[in-house]
Amino acid sequence: MEARIDEKGKFFTPRITKDAVTAFVRTAGKIIVGSVYVRPGNRLTDELNNDPSSFLPITDVRVYDADDERFQFQSSFILAAYREILLISELDALATIRDVPWNAPSAEPTPLIREDDDLGVHINERGKYFTVRTPKDAVLCAVRGGDLAVLGYLYVRPDRRLKDELNDEQARYLPMTDVRVFRVSDNMLLYHASFLLIGRHAIDIVAPIDAVTGASNVPWLPIRSTEGEG
Numbered sequence: 596m597e598a599r600i601d602e603k604g605k606f607f608t609p610r611i612t613k614d615a616v617t618a619f620v621r622t623a624g625k626i627i628v629g630s631v632y633v634r635p636g637n638r639l640t641d642e643l644n645n646d647p648s649s650f651l652p653i654t655d656v657r658v659y660d661a662d663d664e665r666f667q668f669q670s671s672f673i674l675a676a677y678r679e680i681l682l683i684s685e686l687d688a689l690a691t692i693r694d695v696p697w698n699a700p701s702a703e704p705t706p707l708i709r710e711d712d713d714l715g716v717h718i719n720e721r722g723k724y725f726t727v728r729t730p731k732d733a734v735l736c737a738v739r740g741g742d743l744a745v746l747g748y749l750y751v752r753p754d755r756r757l758k759d760e761l762n763d764e765q766a767r768y769l770p771m772t773d774v775r776v777f778r779v780s781d782n783m784l785l786y787h788a789s790f791l792l793i794g795r796h797a798i799d800i801v802a803p804i805d806a807v808t809g810a811s812n813v814p815w816l817p818i819r820s821t822e823g824e825g
């Protein structure tokens with residue numbers, strides 16, 4: 596393997612070229628918007644679930660408070676602990692349902708990564724790759740974790756049950772589509788995404804909607820309440 600040595604005696608070896616994907620990351624207390632990196636041919640799901648490390652590198656980062664969504668700080672690089680990430684999605688998978696500060700132009704319009712910085716990163720026009728995958732069955736589910744309720748489709752392989760997918764230790768994050776994320780305390784719709792990944796460690800309850808027979812009047816359980824009927 597070729598290596599180069601800088602004037603301070605540090606060794607540098609070639610890195611695997613990756614594609615930058617602008618991501619929306621939600622932790623319990625923060626919203627992080629920045630670039631995460633995916634190997635060519637990989638999906639974001641594959642990259643995160645196959646990464647043996649404990650921290651996710653993110654570049655060109657803006658950080659906001661999760662409660663009031665106020666801007667906190669901007670950084671060229673941070674490391675986010677996987678154990679703290681509740682939701683992660685490509686930013687362009689989020690629908691515009693309300694005004695949010697991270698869709699506004701950055702206070703620093705010049706990219707924080709300079710063109711001459713050697714980060715071993717290649718960015719294509721959308722940062723997306725699609726490959727043929729095993730067909731799966733979509734199951735509409737309500738997923739609860741902390742003060743968030745997520746309504747959307749989880750995916751189950753034909754030879755498995757939903758329980759098997761959730762108990763798969765190799766799946767750090769579970770893909771969901773046609774997703775609506777609500778704040779449970781006031782039932783406010785926070786985000787609507789065509790696709791996102793939900794941290795398996797953050798899940799308290801998963802309820803397939805077809806199995807729910809009664810519920811209070813909340814938007815993340817779209818069934819008719821049976822309370823008081825008899």
